[in-house]
Amino acid sequence: MAESLLVVENVSKRFGGLVAIDRASFHVKTGSITALIGPNGAGKTTLFSIISGFLPTDDGRVLYDGSDITAEPPHKRARRGVARTFQIVQPFATLTVRENIAIGSHLWQRSRAAALDAANHVALAVGLGAQLEAPAATLTVAGSKRLELARALAIAPRLVLLDEVLAGLNPSEIRDMVPVVRELATRGMTILMTEHVMQAVTALAEYVLVLAQGRIIARGTVQEVAADPGVVEAYLGAGAAKRITAGTPHA
Amino acid sequence: MKKYWPIAVAVGLLAIVPFVTTSNVVLNFLITTLLIALVGQGWNLLGGYGGQYSFGHAAFFGTAAYTTAILQVQYGINAWVGLLAGILAGALVGVVIGVLCFRSGLRGSYFSLVTLAFAEVLRIIASVTPITGAGVGTLIKLDLRPESFQFQSRVPFYWIALILVALSLVVVRAVENSRFGAYLVAIRENEDAASALGINTFAVKLAAITISAAITAAAGCFYAQYFLFIDAAIAYGPRISIDALLAPIVGGAGTLFASLFGALVIKALGEATKLLTGDAPGLDLVIYGVVLIAVVGLAPRGIAGLLTALFRWPFRTLAQPERGNG
Numbered sequence: 001m002a003e004s005l006l007v008v009e010n011v012s013k014r015f016g017g018l019v020a021i022d023r024a025s026f027h028v029k030t031g032s033i034t035a036l037i038g039p040n041g042a043g044k045t046t047l048f049s050i051i052s053g054f055l056p057t058d059d060g061r062v063l064y065d066g067s068d069i070t071a072e073p074p075h076k077r078a079r080r081g082v083a084r085t086f087q088i089v090q091p092f093a094t095l096t097v098r099e100n101i102a103i104g105s106h107l108w109q110r111s112r113a114a115a116l117d118a119a120n121h122v123a124l125a126v127g128l129g130a131q132l133e134a135p136a137a138t139l140t141v142a143g144s145k146r147l148e149l150a151r152a153l154a155i156a157p158r159l160v161l162l163d164e165v166l167a168g169l170n171p172s173e174i175r176d177m178v179p180v181v182r183e184l185a186t187r188g189m190t191i192l193m194t195e196h197v198m199q200a201v202t203a204l205a206e207y208v209l210v211l212a213q214g215r216i217i218a219r220g221t222v223q224e225v226a227a228d229p230g231v232v233e234a235y236l237g238a239g240a241a242k243r244i245t246a247g248t249p250h251a
Numbered sequence: 252m253k254k255y256w257p258i259a260v261a262v263g264l265l266a267i268v269p270f271v272t273t274s275n276v277v278l279n280f281l282i283t284t285l286l287i288a289l290v291g292q293g294w295n296l297l298g299g300y301g302g303q304y305s306f307g308h309a310a311f312f313g314t315a316a317y318t319t320a321i322l323q324v325q326y327g328i329n330a331w332v333g334l335l336a337g338i339l340a341g342a343l344v345g346v347v348i349g350v351l352c353f354r355s356g357l358r359g360s361y362f363s364l365v366t367l368a369f370a371e372v373l374r375i376i377a378s379v380t381p382i383t384g385a386g387v388g389t390l391i392k393l394d395l396r397p398e399s400f401q402f403q404s405r406v407p408f409y410w411i412a413l414i415l416v417a418l419s420l421v422v423v424r425a426v427e428n429s430r431f432g433a434y435l436v437a438i439r440e441n442e443d444a445a446s447a448l449g450i451n452t453f454a455v456k457l458a459a460i461t462i463s464a465a466i467t468a469a470a471g472c473f474y475a476q477y478f479l480f481i482d483a484a485i486a487y488g489p490r491i492s493i494d495a496l497l498a499p500i501v502g503g504a505g506t507l508f509a510s511l512f513g514a515l516v517i518k519a520l521g522e523a524t525k526l527l528t529g530d531a532p533g534l535d536l537v538i539y540g541v542v543l544i545a546v547v548g549l550a551p552r553g554i555a556g557l558l559t560a561l562f563r564w565p566f567r568t569l570a571q572p573e574r575g576n577g
Contacts, residue, residue, distance in 0.1 A: 052447065078449030086447070092440035103437045106430045107449040115430070155449055 005030040005159050005190045011060035020046045022214040033191045035205035039235050042211040044194040048163050052084040053077045083157035085148040087164045091136035098132045104154025126150045142173040162193035166200050178203050262417045269406045278405040284518040285412035291498030291510030292419040293467030299504030301459045302439025306363045307370030308495035311464035313486030315341035315471030320389045330400035334472045341468020342461050349460035353453050374487030388482030400476045419466045501546050503555025512554045
């Protein structure tokens with residue numbers, strides 16, 4: 001197995017005149033939890049869509065477990081073991097929670113009964129055991145986020161791309177969800193997550209990538225990137241780092 | 252097998268009819284109803300379960316009807332062979348339309364409009380091509396022998412129509428209980444989420460349109476044998492495309508009996524209208540339109556949805572629907 005399960009090399013994406021991703025390169029170490037952070041509009045979701053195959057790249061390569069998957073459609077990447085969640089939840093609304101998850105389980109289970117059975121186990125693992133028969137449309141925000149995660153896990157992935165699974169949750173829901181995500185890593189999955197909730201990034205991520213205006217501007221541990229003046233400026237505006245170190249609050 | 256008992260019950264009830272009455276009026280009504288049910292069941296698989304709303308199922312119906320008619324009239328081929336050939340030809344048209352539409356990523360109303368366009372183009376071609384009889388149409392030679400798929404009485408036709416409908420119900424139920432069916436519904440609900448879970452959405456939709464076309468094609472062959480005449484307007488006209496989607500939508504698209512329920516309702520309404528208005532041409536179509544508006548507006552899940560709601564209504568105060576609490 002490759003040391004880096006995912007390698008992104010010089011990936012660029014333009015939408016008309018807008019450069020959404022500008023020569024982004026990084027590695028995600030096998031078995032790690034890596035966070036991709038950055039201000040709104042930095043290109044995090046675009047980058048996720050490129051890695052999961054929903055958007056074509058204009059340039060560069062995506063390597064998964066040593067193979068070039070740049071040109072593969074999403075379903076082939078899923079079969080290789082790349083799972084993703086969607087920032088805006090995408091449930092199969094009229095299906096029950098169990099049926100939703102079973103769609104993922106079907107990747108390796110041909111029979112309906114086996115897939116539904118496998119779905120039960122996944123639901124329990126993410127704390128949806130009580131809502132198995134509820135239609136997905138009736139779930140709360142927190143429930144829908146768990147369902148996103150459960151469906152992704154049902155395909156038995158090796159790489160899990162979590163796109164803001166904590167966004168929209170209240171602090172106690174976040175506290176409940178963090179251990180669920182950590183559990184995935186202890187079960188051997190590699191996780192790349194985008195997140196705005198820094199509390200969760202600090203608690204989970206071993207390695208952080210900072211994306212701003214389509215470029216990776218910093219990388220390292222949480223402490224390292226938090227101390228990086230470039231990162232502070234990306235979030236708070238030009239000159240912010242200098243003012244903070246000078247101890248003068250800006251006007 | 253217990254999942255198939257409702258089919259056995261429904262088909263069993265319909266099977267009683269020929270023993271109760273041999274009235275041509277009743278049988279003719281039921282045969283045309285079963286015909287619409289079959290046309291609609293094909294649509295139901297693709298549109299109801301797969302969420303791909305075709306406005307051009309006449310393309311499959313008409314191709315099958317012409318295939319079986321032309322094979323008999325021009326080439327003297329047996330009608331039963333024609334039935335198989337017609338189903339295959341209809342399915343083939345399904346594959347072609349499916350590849351073209353789904354390969355280019357047409358979804359929603361774009362898919363609907365392109366299917367409508369295909370049916371219309373076929374209608375125009377059929378109305379000018381010599382082999383289809385062009386504007387005159389094709390008349391299948393009268394040959395009232397079972398070997399020729401023609402019968403003196405309507406009763407055998409009724410049995411054949413019922414068998415075809417029963418088969419279509421079994422096929423759809425089998426799809427419902429398969430991985431393919433689960434994938435099809437997932438695509439209807441959310442195509443992106445489906446492909447993120449490893450579903451080859453193109454392949455699933457293509458398989459669905461092929462089976463869907465084959466079912467509707469069977470109805471086309473049956474039509475040709477029952478009426479022994481087709482022309483471009485009958486075979487490829489919008490009337491069949493409308494019946495194909497109206498019946499399952501009225502019945503409750505995406506449910507097993509949608510098309511059969513819906514066909515019974517719209518045919519009964521159509522006949523009632525004719526009785527009341529003395530066969531004013533086109534008035535039944537007006538009624539269809541009103542029914543469609545009423546169903547979409549008041550009961551978007553059709554008769555099946557209404558029945559479920561009615562059945563649950565007395566229990567609603569006892570069992571509130573569960574809500575997730577995170």
